[in-house]
Amino acid sequence: MDLSIIVPTFNEGPNIDELLRRIGESLEGRVFEVVFVDDSTDDTPQVIAAAAEGAPFPVRLIHRENADAGLGGAVVAGFQAATSRWCLVMDGDLQHPPEDIPRLIERADRGDVDVVVASRYASGGTSKGLADATRTAVSRASTALTKAMFPRKLANCSDPMTGFFLLDTHAVDVGALRPRGFKILLEVLARRQLRVDEVPFDFASRHAGTSKATFTQGVRFLTQLAMLRFGRMSAFALVGGFGAIANLVIMWGLIRLGMDYVPAAIVASVITIITNFLLLEYLVFADMRSESGRMLTRFLKSFSFNGLEAIIRIPVLSIIVEATHIPAVLAAALTLVAAFVLRFVFHALVVYAPRRPIRAVAAQESEPAAAGGRTLD
Numbered sequence: 001m002d003l004s005i006i007v008p009t010f011n012e013g014p015n016i017d018e019l020l021r022r023i024g025e026s027l028e029g030r031v032f033e034v035v036f037v038d039d040s041t042d043d044t045p046q047v048i049a050a051a052a053e054g055a056p057f058p059v060r061l062i063h064r065e066n067a068d069a070g071l072g073g074a075v076v077a078g079f080q081a082a083t084s085r086w087c088l089v090m091d092g093d094l095q096h097p098p099e100d101i102p103r104l105i106e107r108a109d110r111g112d113v114d115v116v117v118a119s120r121y122a123s124g125g126t127s128k129g130l131a132d133a134t135r136t137a138v139s140r141a142s143t144a145l146t147k148a149m150f151p152r153k154l155a156n157c158s159d160p161m162t163g164f165f166l167l168d169t170h171a172v173d174v175g176a177l178r179p180r181g182f183k184i185l186l187e188v189l190a191r192r193q194l195r196v197d198e199v200p201f202d203f204a205s206r207h208a209g210t211s212k213a214t215f216t217q218g219v220r221f222l223t224q225l226a227m228l229r230f231g232r233m234s235a236f237a238l239v240g241g242f243g244a245i246a247n248l249v250i251m252w253g254l255i256r257l258g259m260d261y262v263p264a265a266i267v268a269s270v271i272t273i274i275t276n277f278l279l280l281e282y283l284v285f286a287d288m289r290s291e292s293g294r295m296l297t298r299f300l301k302s303f304s305f306n307g308l309e310a311i312i313r314i315p316v317l318s319i320i321v322e323a324t325h326i327p328a329v330l331a332a333a334l335t336l337v338a339a340f341v342l343r344f345v346f347h348a349l350v351v352y353a354p355r356r357p358i359r360a361v362a363a364q365e366s367e368p369a370a371a372g373g374r375t376l377d
Contacts, residue, residue: 003032003105004087006078008071011040012092013047020051020059022098030105033058035081036092037074039067071163072179072187079167079174088166089184096164100201104166107199114171114194117185118201119159125200145341146186148348152288153189155354156196160186164201171195235284236344243276244336248329261328262318269310277302280347291354301351309339 005023009016016036023034036048038061045063052059062081064074075089088104090096096118104116120127121143127136143161147154154160165185172188179187189196247268254264277299281289292298313335320331 002030002084002086003027004078004082004084005032005034005101006075006082006087006089007034007036007092008074008078008089009036009038009040009044009048009092010067010071011042011044013040013042013044015092015094016044016047016051019092019094019098020055022094023101024056026098026101027057033060033083035060035062035078037078037081038063039070039074069179072177072184075184076174076177076179079169079177082169085168085170086166087169090164095204097201097204100164100199103199103201107197108166108168112195113197114168115185115188115196116166117157117159117196117198118162118164119157119198120162120201120203121158122198122200125159126202128203144345144349148345150190151348151352152291152354153193156198157189158198160189236280236347237340239276239279239284240340240343242279243272244333246275247272247336248332251332252329255328261321262314265314265317265328265332266310269306269314273303273306273310276306285347285352288352288354292352293355298351302347305346305350306343309342313339 038045048061107116119125146160250268251264317331317335321328
């Protein structure tokens with residue numbers, strides 16, 4: 001087999017025939033198989049089995065009675081069962097258009113990537129298939145947070161949350177994957193530095209059925225994210241916590257000396273912005289300094305952002321104090337907590353963003369493995 005298409009399914013019976021028809025039309029003349037890994041509680045396995053009998057290409061069904069590790073676990077089971085080195089992962093609801101599969105294969109055929117990501121957020125892509133503005137906002141925010149937690153490994157990936165991608169399974173240790181939810185690409189990319197490129201695609205509306213996105217899935221995603229990248233964010237939190245405490249202590253001391261709380265907050269902010277930057281340089285992002293330009297440039301970016309954040313936060317602090325009459329130090333603590341995530345995302349994605357191409361570095365590291373060739377044809 002030249003290509004294995006892994007399709008995790010959960011109650012997707014009405015989509016199966018149309019999905020296989022469009023896959024067949026898109027890949028006419030190629031050798032491939034479709035592997036359904038099914039966790040359904042309805043008649044979807046029977047629908048798949050019936051469709052497989054009439055398909056002009058191999059269609060296999062793996063039905064899991066115990067849906068271990070959810071959709072991510074289903075994809076890993078598909079990797080393990082696949083007969084091809086190259087596996088394409090896509091959803092069964094036709095939001096990932098089969099007509100885009102040849103473009104992913106064409107990009108992989110150049111032989112210089114391990115993963116080709118179909119991205120909603122690359123230039124030319126769209127996310128119009130998301131149900132509403134709320135889901136779009138959640139998707140964008142989740143993507144930004146994820147990239148902030150893995151700024152180096154995801155430097156060349158605008159859509160690490162997509163479920164539509166082509167992977168050379170020889171480039172990863174499939175047995176080491178420990179998916180905890182439905183974002184399997186994140187699991188793959190976070191494990192090691194891979195050579196990544198993207199092709200844009202239009203995220204379509206569902207052909208039939210209803211979305212599987214739930215609050216529980218969101219909690220699983222956050223758990224997965226925390227487990228994969230707890231180290232750097234926890235260190236950032238410690239520095240941020242130290243800075244917040246120092247800010248409050250300085251502000252309290254200046255107020256006790258007779259200074260008004262607003263100028264006291266300004267002085268405390270300036271001191272802690274500079275101190276926090278030095279701690280981030282030598283504790284949190286020390287491994288990324290050599291790839292992210294000059295220290296002065298990083299400092300100016302950090303100081304400018306934190307200064308702007310303070311310019312916004314301190315008037316908000318004043319409004320809170322005047323409106324609620326709570327102690328100024330308590331109000332300051334609340335605003336500092338709210339600013340934490342924004343600071344982390346900005347520093348990871350902007351201040352310490354790599355200045356040299358990650359793909360070139362990864363290609364050098366992976367050159368021996370690539371010597372055997374990676375063509376799909």
